[in-house]
Amino acid sequence: MSQAYIFPTYSQEDLEAKIETTPGIIESLLEIIDIEKTQYSALIKEAETKSLLITDDNQVKEIKLDPFFVKSLLLNSENRYLNFLKDQKDECRLISLFQNNLIKTSRGLVNRVIVNYIDKDNERKRALLTRSNFLELYFKKKCINNKELGKLFETPNLSKTMKNINLLTPTTENQCIQILNDWQKNPNTPFLCGLHETISRGEKAKTILPALSTIQRNRRSVLQSRINTAERLIPQVPYFQRTYLKNLCENIDNQKNFCDKYLAKDIWSQVATGEKPDYLLKFKCKNVLGKKNITKNDLRKCALKFKNEPKYCLSNGNKNHLSTYPLENCNDLSDSYNNSQLVTKYHDCPGSVDNEGIVNTHRLLSHFRKSEYSSTEFTCASEANLTFANLNIKANNSNGWPLKICFKNLATELKECYPYVPGASRNTNLSEDLVISKIIKKTERTPFDVKCKLVNSNIYNPNRLGYKTGCHIVYDPSNCTSIHCPKNIYFETKLIDYLLYEGKVLYDYFPTSFSNEKYATSNLINDSLKKESKLIRNLTALKFFFQNTKTGIIHGIGCAEDLYPNIFQRISMNECKPVPFIIDGIIQDKDKTTLVFRGAISDIHTPRNIAWNMIFNAVANYKELHPLETWTLYGIK
């Protein structure tokens, strides 16, 4: 194997070797490696006797790596990096691999180098040099470009260098082959792979270090140093570049593996490589792994699972975020995502909100504002309600958010009411738990602040110490949505029965009369976003809309019986369950056109590919029932 990479200048020559340098042909590879190890140790021992520090380059007339040392490097290094040397006569390539720690001896990474040099008396000698001493000396004699390139990848210059490097992602197979060939010849590649290896070594060290005994101080110190080095580099190399380099360096000699990552159409791989935004996978991944925060490694795990098990997505990914069920398969989701443009940095829960207009409004506004929410099972409903409440409150539409908690003030004998948004939220004083806390502090005249907590009735037990004090808002999860949720409120175990929930969220999504047109949600959305809507009457208009926008989306209302015929059956004339929806993409596959559809009762991270005819049918049937016979399908961009 190593024979192919022997440079003319590194061939065996006149130095007397006390060791056998050419193993016999009948030994197995393991034996060869074993022999090499022994020989290398002997050589190191010999060289150690002549350990050298050369401070003046006049001390040596010529210097090179000892041929046996090179042989050891070639035998013990990874083949993928040795491929850089293939068909190359340029020894500077070898030095650049060495410079970037991409090659190693049987003792691992190289700190000391065995060299052959000709001293000032013209005598050829073998000696041991430190790695840095060798490189310093070598660059004075040869490969000055390597030194200059190396500087570009040093910490002070790295950010700038990385900004200027163009990491091309292929879209066709031919392009991919060309890109990989170019990288194999590019003198920067060993330096880029050096970065990748340093980061990768740091990551590996992170996993090993905790398991290492404290007695192994030297080993621990090496690992800690690797972690520190990697952590210094990571902020300077963005995620996309890191994943690109990982794919490039790990597959530099494997065109198929390198290209598969980019030519794969599946969205999951594209998210894992950083080509597509992580929110497309993050929320589903959080959900299936049951984690609050997920790492890049988790994302990769999920991507692999979703790619290899298309059925998995049918039943996983929306736990605690109720919506229609079952979901869609991973391949169909991937097709949708490859053509969709809705920004979804949150995970709402239509089943807990129970008002599809509010859900759709939240989705529309969050898309254009690129809003991000934590969306736990406890906050996912209040996030949507709050978006809708704020939209109406800011538009001075006092009727738009009529939900109030009222009580009779015993001091003034007057009824007092406070607006609230259902559920618990840390982001607003309108949050239901905070509003109740404020009222109870007032009515129960406690000197201390009251903090009411929402408690599931299955968990609430007044006999337990934890529930004997404080304020608890108890709800039955099997009979609770944010709009319909009977509750019992207990303060110090006393049932608070004087609070009255008043109001109902009634609004026009699209105008149903000319008099109330201004306050229809569709118009409030346009005003708030300072955008205009365009009526979409047919498929041609829809195609034209998407051809001319990269951020625009379409929203509308149609009958659920036509949009979800497997769930809702129509049994009488003009029966219709109006449901708002968003269309955020179009999929052209040969002569077949489908649309990326997000119904307001569906999981936000489960777009569905449906035919235009279904949308048209749903909107047309709803139009017949609309008071103004409005065609309820509009594009916003």
Next chain:
Amino acid sequence: MVLSKYIVLFFLLITSVSAEVKLPEISTKQATNNLRFISKDGKFSYYQRRSGSLLLSTNYNVEEVLKGKEGSQYKVTSSPSQKFQLIEQNENFHTYLSIRKLNNIYISNYGEKKIRKIGEGVDARLHLNDSWVSFFNPYKMIISFIGLRNLGSSFEIKLQNTKNPYFIPQRVMLNDKSVLFTDLNGNAISGLIEFNRNTGKSDLLLKAENEYSKYELCTHKEKLYIGSFGIRSVSKYSSITQYSRKNFQISKGSIIYDSKYNDRGSIICNSSDDNIYFIQNTKGINGEESYEAASLDPKTKKVSTLSNFKWVSSIINMDDRLILPYHGKFYLMNPEKVQKTNDSLLNKNKGAK
């Protein structure tokens, strides 16, 4: 026969030029989007007004049945027994967009205006020759049954489903004591369950292989039909099985239809011609994914495609008129049967064409 001033029903043979199966479009003097029910003999109809009222129109007479808020939406149904009308009223149809919102449910005698409220829920249905009514509360996941013969008799069935908040159970009554209904288990796998009123116990009769198929139930005379339809491509299969209603045993059914494609279902089995109507996936017939209304003769097992629209989502049995809503219009699937009725409006229909 004296014709109703308001119920002028005629048919226009308006169909797509390329259509191989032509269905006549329903057109009435009263705007079809206001119509909620037309009786089999055409003698009365229910229609609504934008003001929020539901009106009953009979020969030269119009009476208000219900008064609701402006924009109220009504759903009016009956059964082949023609004893009662069920009316669902949604007072915030355009202003409260919630699929699960509870409607006011009223009942009146067939074709009469005197109503009484029987509860709040969705998907009200009549059972056992109109001796029972049931409706569903999607928040509590409870099916309520109310006796119409003996006032005061009622019972409830609580579903197990917690995974799909939009699930609406199918249910039929085999007799006064026994109810068949569908439910989803903790993994959202569909099951067919028999509830015994005497014991208050439920027995699981059928359980789907996975969560990607649904059951439908339909009764007609002495027959019970159970449809099983795949709803995702990983579970491609559809079947309709016929049972005796009196001696129902889950193991003693006979499959009268099956397909390797996922039909949409929406079985109608209570048409007076005793045929089964459903929405079929016609990929097996024309090679591409499309959905058409189809009829199935339970005796010969012959299936006939009735429409040519490609994307049929609903079929309705309105007092034995089989209607196909599509693109805001209504098409009649059994015009020949309507012609057999003594509805001389159909003569006018010919003229209209």
